[in-house]
Amino acid sequence: MVDDEPEIRTLVFNTLSPLGYAVLLAKKDEWRDGLFFQQHRGRVHLLMTDMLMPAMNGLELATKVHALSPKTRILYLSENDIVKGAFAEESQVPSSRSHSPAQS
Numbered sequence: 001m002v003d004d005e006p007e008i009r010t011l012v013f014n015t016l017s018p019l020g021y022a023v024l025l026a027k028k029d030e031w032r033d034g035l036f037f038q039q040h041r042g043r044v045h046l047l048m049t050d051m052l053m054p055a056m057n058g059l060e061l062a063t064k065v066h067a068l069s070p071k072t073r074i075l076y077l078s079e080n081d082i083v084k085g086a087f088a089e090e091s092q093v094p095s096s097r098s099h100s101p102a103q104s
């Protein structure tokens with residue numbers, strides 16, 4: 001889970017952990033250089049990322065993670081209505097974003 005707001009990270013952790021999910025929380029700036037994902041390679045099956053963060057948006061992060069781990073699925077999150085501008089073109093979205101539940 002990547003979000004620049006600790007309250008959101010805590011909410012996701014407290015919601016998913018009791019359901020049996022192993023939730024890795026990438027703290028602020030810890031994820032930017034990709035080291036967090038290299039350290040946890042093979043353990044990250046789903047990347048939940050905020051779309052609007054300082055220095056790097058969710059699409060940029062997803063692109064880096066997808067390069068390291070093409071099978072990692074991506075879930076983009078936002079609490080804002082202005083995310084439409086984050087995707088300039090559909091072709092920019094990593095292919096792991098588009099899948100149906102039947103492909104799981």
